[in-house]
Amino acid sequence: STRLKIDYLGNSSDSSEEDSGADVVQGLSRSPKTVPPKYFYDDRGSQLFEQICDLPEYYLTRTETEILQQYAGAIAQHTGACELVELGSGSSTKTRLLLEAYQAQDHPLCYRPIDVSAGILESSAQSLLQTYDHLKIHALVGTYEQALQTLSDGYLPQRMICFLGSSLGNLSQDECDRFFNQVRLALRSGGYFLLGVDLHKSTAQLEAAYNDSQGVTAAFNLNMLQHLNQRFDGNFDVAQFEHFAFYNTELQQIEMHLRSLKSQTIDLKALNLTINMAAGETIRSEISRKFDVATLRSQLESKGIDSVQVWMDTHQWFGLLLGEY
Ligand code: AVJ
Numbered sequence: 001s002t003r004l005k006i007d008y009l010g011n012s013s014d015s016s017e018e019d020s021g022a023d024v025v026q027g028l029s030r031s032p033k034t035v036p037p038k039y040f041y042d043d044r045g046s047q048l049f050e051q052i053c054d055l056p057e058y059y060l061t062r063t064e065t066e067i068l069q070q071y072a073g074a075i076a077q078h079t080g081a082c083e084l085v086e087l088g089s090g091s092s093t094k095t096r097l098l099l100e101a102y103q104a105q106d107h108p109l110c111y112r113p114i115d116v117s118a119g120i121l122e123s124s125a126q127s128l129l130q131t132y133d134h135l136k137i138h139a140l141v142g143t144y145e146q147a148l149q150t151l152s153d154g155y156l157p158q159r160m161i162c163f164l165g166s167s168l169g170n171l172s173q174d175e176c177d178r179f180f181n182q183v184r185l186a187l188r189s190g191g192y193f194l195l196g197v198d199l200h201k202s203t204a205q206l207e208a209a210y211n212d213s214q215g216v217t218a219a220f221n222l223n224m225l226q227h228l229n230q231r232f233d234g235n236f237d238v239a240q241f242e243h244f245a246f247y248n249t250e251l252q253q254i255e256m257h258l259r260s261l262k263s264q265t266i267d268l269k270a271l272n273l274t275i276n277m278a279a280g281e282t283i284r285s286e287i288s289r290k291f292d293v294a295t296l297r298s299q300l301e302s303k304g305i306d307s308v309q310v311w312m313d314t315h316q317w318f319g320l321l322l323g324e325y
Contacts (some may be wrong), residue, residue, distance in 0.1 A: 003135060004125055008118065009142030009150060021232055021271045028268075028275050028283070035228070037170045037286040038143060040220060042227040043119035048220040050091055055216060057208045060166055061094075063318040064196045068094055071311045072101035075322055078308060079192050081107040082158035085151065087144045088167045089113030092124040095162070099132055109135040110156050114147040148182040160192035166318070168197055169253070169288040180303045184325055193305055193323035197291040201317060203247045206290070210245040210254050218243035221256050224285050233269040240264055244282060253289040257282035293319050 027034040040049065053061035075098065084102075086095055092113060099109055109132055115121045118141045125137050136155075140147045161183055171179055183193055210217055221243045225236035244257040260277040267274050277283075296319075297307045305323040312319050 001129060003129055004137045006122065006125070006139045006141065009140055009146045024228065024232065025271050025273050028273060033283040035224060035283055035285055038116050039224050039227055041117045043117055045220060045223050045227060046090060046117040046120040048216060048223060051216045052220060055212045055214065057212045059209060059317055060198055063313045064164060064320065065094055066313055067311050067318060067320045068097040071320065072097045073104070075194065076101040076105050076107065078322065079158065079160055081156055082160045082192065083110040083112060083154040083156045084160055084162055085112040085114070086162040087114050087147065088165070089115050089124070090120055092128060094164055099135065103132065108156060110154060111135060111137050112139065112154070113137065114140045114142065114144065116141065116143055144179065145182065148186045151186050158191055159187060160194055161186060162194045164196040166196055166198035166288070168195060169290065170286060172287065180300065180305070184303050184305060187325040189325060191325045193325065195321045195323065197296060197319050197321070199317060199319050200252065200290050200292055203249065206247045206254055207245065210256060217245065221258060221285055225258065228268065232271045234266065236266050253287045255284055256286040257284050291319070296321065
């Protein structure tokens with residue numbers, strides 16, 4: 001289709017450092033052990049994440065959707081015609097609310113989804129093209145960093161970079177700082193940044209969201225080991241690990257870990273890596289930081305991004321911030 005173009009950034013011959021698994025070697029070689037959360041998202045992991053979004057305990061997606069349902073029109077009104085760049089686009093379900101709003105205001109629709117999972121990107125792009133007759137899609141398979149550096153000029157006068165679902169929570173304060181710099185560099189003056197973040201709330205509510213009763217989050221977490229096996233010729237025995245998630249009150253972040261049920265040795269042949277794990281030792285697979293709006297606003301402002309408006313749900317569980325560079 002002439003309305004769809006997909007570029008695969010990871011598959012280029014000059015495969016970047018990032019794609020080589022160097023980050024896995026680094027994370028598993030230090031103490032405590034970590035693996036970057038992007039390794040959740042092989043095709044199976046992306047499917048499991050979609051299931052998480054529908055769980056009764058996982059209020060995030062539902063709440064952000066509510067906010068978008070209410071304010072997508074106001075967002076489109078404010079920005080006028082612009083291309084929508086979405087980092088970590090996944091199924092693009094929430095994006096449809098934005099596309100509807102731009103369409104209702106007769107703006108041309110240009111969508112640039114970015115995701116590490118090719119499967120979900122391809123299928124959601126096809127499905128969007130079927131819904132929106134005039135939509136043009138230029139998708140990038142790759143990481144946020146790769147994509148933000150690659151984004152060529154679009155056809156439309158302005159751009160809005162969308163980072164929804166509180167994916168920002170995966171970044172440490174330092175990574176967040178660097179990320180905001182990259183976002184700003186990918187915007188021209190007058191460009192927009194739409195950021196969805198999970199806000200502070202009770203430990204009980206947070207911990208329930210990451211320890212659902214159906215065990216989908218556990219399966220999602222454990223799937224990372226399978227993905228590492230497949231990608232780097234590894235021999236993690238998934239049955240010898242368990243899901244462990246808790247709220248770290250001091251650091252104001254959910255932490256997800258994979259806990260070793262016994263003393264064991266694991267090889268990742270393609271990385272030339274052997275790791276030893278003690279019984280009870282964990283690999284931290286994710287941090288999911290929780291935010292307050294005031295801090296976020298001032299952080300963005302220090303990067304030259306003004307907060308045009310912040311919308312929240314009635315419980316103030318989730319925030320959606322429209323920034324302008
Ligand atoms: C996609 C990173 C926002 O941190 O809540 C869901 C991922 N991890 N359940 C989150 C996730 C466990 C999610 N983010």
